[in-house]
Amino acid sequence: MRIAVDGMGGDHAPKEIVKGCIECINEVDDIDIFLIGQKNLIEKELEKYAFDSTRIKIIHASEIITNEDKPVKAVRRKKDSSMIVGLNLLKERKVEAFISAGNTGALLAGSLFNLGRIKGIDRPAIASVYPTTKGISLLVDAGANAECKARNLLEFGLMGSVYVEKVLGKENPSIGLANIGIEEGKGTQLIKESFELFKKTDLNFCGNAEVRDLPKGIVDVIVCDGFVGNVILKLTEGVAMTIMSMLKEQFTKNFINKIGAAILKGSLKEFKKNLDYTEYGGAPLLGINGAVVKAHGSSNAKAIKNAIKQAKIFVEGEVVQIINREICRIGDENNAE
Amino acid sequence: MRIAVDGMGGDHAPKEIVKGCIECINEVDDIDIFLIGQKNLIEKELEKYAFDSTRIKIIHASEIITNEDKPVKAVRRKKDSSMIVGLNLLKERKVEAFISAGNTGALLAGSLFNLGRIKGIDRPAIASVYPTTKGISLLVDAGANAECKARNLLEFGLMGSVYVEKVLGKENPSIGLANIGIEEGKGTQLIKESFELFKKTDLNFCGNAEVRDLPKGIVDVIVCDGFVGNVILKLTEGVAMTIMSMLKEQFTKNFINKIGAAILKGSLKEFKKNLDYTEYGGAPLLGINGAVVKAHGSSNAKAIKNAIKQAKIFVEGEVVQIINREICRIGDENNAE
Structure with missing residues (x-):
């Protein structure tokens, strides 16, 4: 499974994010990671580890959305940020899930703009x-x-x-x-x-x-x-x-x-x-038409590793599809009354 | 200062309430207590202690508002409950404060009906x-x-x-x-x-x-x-x-x-x-036109004692009068703009 990770989001990026990705591919066989961020910084961190380089692909993104950025404005303007590039990879189905420890509001707004809602869901939630x-x-x-x-x-x-x-x-x-x-x-x-x-x-x-x-x-x-x-x-x-x-x-x-x-x-x-x-991985954005997981802002490598593993189960469990089916079913039942 | 205490309210009434009143008059000189409730039950508890009987006066009230009672209904129907009798003592200025560990909603509704709001206050609060x-x-x-x-x-x-x-x-x-x-x-x-x-x-x-x-x-x-x-x-x-x-x-x-x-x-x-x-006494009902204090439902003697002491400072500090003055002042300033 291909999973995209925002290499620049969170208090300990890119160091702990990169470390978490490494730990994850060492533990889990069938995950390949698209690590998004400023190439030189990511590479510098990756150099610290011996790993199968076919399993982590760097995707360059020149900008960073910070916690100080206003979500909607950041999402509209920073088109080449690691977060937006990651969401677009998911939109284009080049990956099956996306994880970010960055600005929560921006991740939510960006997911809404780029991926949209699951049909039948009025408001996605964290x-x-x-x-x-x-x-x-x-x-x-x-x-x-x-x-x-x-x-x-x-x-x-x-x-x-x-x-x-x-x-x-x-x-x-x-x-x-x-x-x-x-x-x-x-x-x-x-x-x-x-x-x-x-x-x-x-x-x-x-x-x-x-x-x-x-x-x-x-x-x-x-x-x-x-x-x-x-x-x-x-x-x-x-x-x-x-x-x-x-x-x-x-x-x-x-x-x-x-x-x-x-x-x-x-x-x-x-x-x-x-x-x-x-211990518990990250917080999924439910109701978004795609598997997006928000990792805690202060995530260390272990938290990132667990968030990636959790995203994999999110995809395998077909959560997005089942939510869509269930919300339609409940809607139909109410209409049938 | 004369303070009325609901002898029948709370999980440990009347035992701990009566004990708290005794402890209070032993500690504080200038408090006289009107202890309200079913006379025989209150007397039975009071018999356990040696105390100056001129300082605790029993006021008989035949009914009890329980935690299961619906507040508004209870307040309207149980006119001879310890809570309503106590609030009426305060209304008639026979006491200067009232304390109850009973049904919070009923105490609030009863205070509103019997004592009313401080002029200028839209909603009293706990x-x-x-x-x-x-x-x-x-x-x-x-x-x-x-x-x-x-x-x-x-x-x-x-x-x-x-x-x-x-x-x-x-x-x-x-x-x-x-x-x-x-x-x-x-x-x-x-x-x-x-x-x-x-x-x-x-x-x-x-x-x-x-x-x-x-x-x-x-x-x-x-x-x-x-x-x-x-x-x-x-x-x-x-x-x-x-x-x-x-x-x-x-x-x-x-x-x-x-x-x-x-x-x-x-x-x-x-x-x-x-x-x-x-340690901290009770919760005052602010915005009510009188000093009413809600003690915790599970109050023991110490909590009751502290609530009574606190009610005394509530009265001495002229909290009701100052709230009235301050809310008028703020209103006037806004109107003057």
Whole structure:
């Protein structure tokens, strides 16, 4: 499978991106990589490694879309950026998937402009894994659409469900609306209307998912608008980081505490691993007519490697095609009523 | 000062409520308590203690509003409930403040019906303390209004600011809009419009407050709609609890870990104290024409004691009067433009 990777996107580009590509082809046999970016910089990084050069092809792109760029403007003007060149490779079917750790808004806008939406989907969304004590949930929308209609939330649930089943390998995933209580009728007008729409489908809809219990892994697909989704992701990260740093402070406060902490070191490491995003690959853009995966901005090589592997399953699972089929089916059923 | 306390509200009523009242009068000289509820039950609890009986007066109320009651219906029908009797005491100026650990929605609806709004305030809000590494922030609205207009968020900021200054004792408190990024123009339409309104005032408005950084105590007053506010509170609690239980699991996994944890016991306790709501009293209903404080549903005696002490400062700080004055001033300034 041919997968394109944005060599210039993310905080540690191109170094960690290139390293991640190398690690990926060493681990997985049937992936060939199109690595896009400023040729001299990419080559300089590649020189560090011994690898089968037929499996990584450099595609030169002179420009870079940075995090400071305004998404729509950047997408329109920087036609020779690594991101836009990568999306065009996907559009022209020269590759089967595209991964970028760059500007999220630009990746979303660029994907919309270049690849378009899946027919029947009104609003594509970013789906992010959400680590829980019971494994991972998928959060849709994680930040693409600050304002939504009920129809959009229904689409998010459907797309998330397909992705969890086909890529994360969980059959008949449960779907819940992120809410401040489990009773029907709780929350905003948007949630109440979405609740009604979900009830009419044959999706595995479990009603409202109390946000307090999200870290316990109560549903497989957490559905919410992009503002609330981004709040959930960032606040979870913020609280976890704050608690870890408070603990660290306690654990290094004096000699005896250091001994206690040293004893627990292995366990603390295992615990931290649960919260580590690099384990989980990237965030797929669901609803885009193509397999596009957003890797975390601070991705290291391991995160990039996992994102590429995940993109492969995304393609093999025919997620785009199945979303298209399922959204048509649900639409037909509603029309038949 | 005379303060009314709902003896029947909360998970541990009347036992912990009565105990909290006793502890409070033992600690603070100039508080007399009107303890409202089913006389026989309250008396039975009071019998456990030796105390100055002139300082706690039982007011009989035959009914109880439970957490299962629908707020508006309960408020209309259960006229002789401890909650409604208490609010009426406040309305008739027989007491200067009222505290309840009961049904939040009913307390809000009952306060609106019986006491009304402060003139100039469109929507009263629940203000909750939010524990951070730098002390406490105040979160407004914590859950009273799922849907808001920009004008409401401005009011929340103003009311929160007055409360933090007068009750929590922090001068010129900083105000931030809870958002998924700090740049102006981020977030929902509601937040963008609120941002514009705040900019026109002389409040200490600091712009957007990135939710990831809320646990670090970046602003004194966190402003958001009641849905997002409730998500922030509950998710913070959920993530913290989940991490604590994951740590506990690690710490008791084997003998050597238990030794490590034993060494750190004191530090872990200190750490937990930071997250303990009982330290911080209750959540004031801001914008109501009277000093009403909602104590946590699972309040123990200490939480009740602290809520009563806090209500006293609420009254002494003339929070209601100052909110009225400030909202008029801001209104006048806008009209004068």
